[in-house]
Amino acid sequence: MITVKHLRKTFQSPVIQEGKFSGLRTLFSRAYKEKEAVRDVSFEIETGEFVGYIGPNGAGKSTTIKMLTGILHPTSGEVLIHGSSPQKQRKQVVRQLGVVFGQRSQLWWDLPVKDSYEILLAMYRVEAADAQRRLGELTELLDLKEILDTPVRKLSLGQRMRADLAASMLHDPDILFLDEPTIGLDVVAKKNIRGFLHTLNRDFGKTILLTTHDMDDIEQLCPRVIVINHGEIGYDGSIDKLRERIGLPTMMKVSYRGEIGVPDSWDLPFRVIAHEANTLTIACNRQELKAMDVLRIVSNWGDMEDVHMEEPEFEEVIQNVYL
Ligand SMILES: Nc1ncnc2c1ncn2[C@@H]1O[C@H](COP(=O)(O)OP(=O)(O)OP(=O)(O)O)[C@@H](O)[C@H]1O
Numbered sequence: 001m002i003t004v005k006h007l008r009k010t011f012q013s014p015v016i017q018e019g020k021f022s023g024l025r026t027l028f029s030r031a032y033k034e035k036e037a038v039r040d041v042s043f044e045i046e047t048g049e050f051v052g053y054i055g056p057n058g059a060g061k062s063t064t065i066k067m068l069t070g071i072l073h074p075t076s077g078e079v080l081i082h083g084s085s086p087q088k089q090r091k092q093v094v095r096q097l098g099v100v101f102g103q104r105s106q107l108w109w110d111l112p113v114k115d116s117y118e119i120l121l122a123m124y125r126v127e128a129a130d131a132q133r134r135l136g137e138l139t140e141l142l143d144l145k146e147i148l149d150t151p152v153r154k155l156s157l158g159q160r161m162r163a164d165l166a167a168s169m170l171h172d173p174d175i176l177f178l179d180e181p182t183i184g185l186d187v188v189a190k191k192n193i194r195g196f197l198h199t200l201n202r203d204f205g206k207t208i209l210l211t212t213h214d215m216d217d218i219e220q221l222c223p224r225v226i227v228i229n230h231g232e233i234g235y236d237g238s239i240d241k242l243r244e245r246i247g248l249p250t251m252m253k254v255s256y257r258g259e260i261g262v263p264d265s266w267d268l269p270f271r272v273i274a275h276e277a278n279t280l281t282i283a284c285n286r287q288e289l290k291a292m293d294v295l296r297i298v299s300n301w302g303d304m305e306d307v308h309m310e311e312p313e314f315e316e317v318i319q320n321v322y323l
Contacts, residue, residue, distance in 0.1 A: 001047055002044065004078075005080075007038055007078070008036070008076045010036050011034070014033075040232055041233055049207055051224045052226070053065075055228035062101075067079055069097055082096060095171060097177065098169050098177070099176070100164050100178045106168070107152045120171075121170055131170075134170060138166040141199065144162060164181075174205070180211055182194070194220055198221060201221075219239060219314050223239075225238070225242065227321050234322075243314075243317050250286050250309055251310040252307060254279065255278055257278070269289050280301075282294060
């Protein structure tokens with residue numbers, strides 16, 4: 001279980017001096033300004049959950065993950081991983097964590113992938129038989145066979161990400177923190193990574209916290225989403241509830257055989273957005289009005305042929321949370 005209580009992190013950065021020799025003067029100046037990257041973040045994640053941690057650029061996601069993994073010390077507040085602090089009981093906690101930062105590889109650039117794995121396995125003191133078995137499983141699951149002998153710098157981005165994911169799993173941690181593991185990948189590579197993460201969670205019971213800007217990652221993988229904005233939690237719950245809360249309209253396209261007799265009175269519980277030839281476009285808020293009730297009304301206006309419904313895109317919902 002992961003417990004995060006009133007986590008806060010402020011950074012101090014030097015105030016940039018203006019004018020002549022500004023670079024030098026900034027270097028020797030004692031003026032600092034504070035940046036509150038994470039203001040007040042609290043949540044709990046149960047064992048076996050798959051949670052999306054999302055927010056706009058600069059919201060505080062990476063800073064949170066760095067505190068969860070023990071890389072950064074919080075200014076105040078506390079993180080507990082299975083009851084232990086990643087800052088105070090670092091050795092013990094690190095064994096339970098797998099971490100991937102999509103923007104930066106943890107593998108040795110000039111070494112073949114396999115050699116990096118051997119170093120990591122030795123660092124984690126994984127016994128030879130276990131190491132062999134795990135490497136075999138991961139090679140199979142992530143389709144690594146072709147790239148084990150290739151130096152990391154020669155891998156494509158998709159191959160590198162698969163190699164990094166395997167590296168994060170070598171010591172068989174039960175919790176994974178993934179910071180943008182699909183960044184920059186093409187559609188096929190993304191699909192493969194998602195498949196792997198889904199398997200890890202469903203079949204191997206791994207607890208996963210996933211940061212991403214790809215809303216398809218979130219929709220396909222995460223039953224629960226935590227939204228952070230300006231260093232604070234803006235939402236914590238299911239995607240469906242989030243849709244409900246934002247309440248963007250569902251678009252309904254109703255087509256008729258022949259004429260449509262839209263009544264003169266526009267006093268309707270939904271909006272008619274467009275009326276073209278034999279088609280009406282209607283926007284209705286499904287939290288306020290059931291689709292059946294809309295259809296009951298519009299069926300009186302002509303001989304209905306077809307109805308097409310479009311739910312708001314999750315991307316659009318999220319943009320409204322970030323505002
Ligand atoms: N070491 C640092 N020193 C000063 N400010 C920092 C430092 N690290 C992060 N920040 C600032 O803290 C804020 C939060 O940064 P963070 O990297 O956590 O955001 P993020 O949500 O991960 O963003 P992105 O989606 O762009 O990766 C930003 O304004 C960033 O500039």
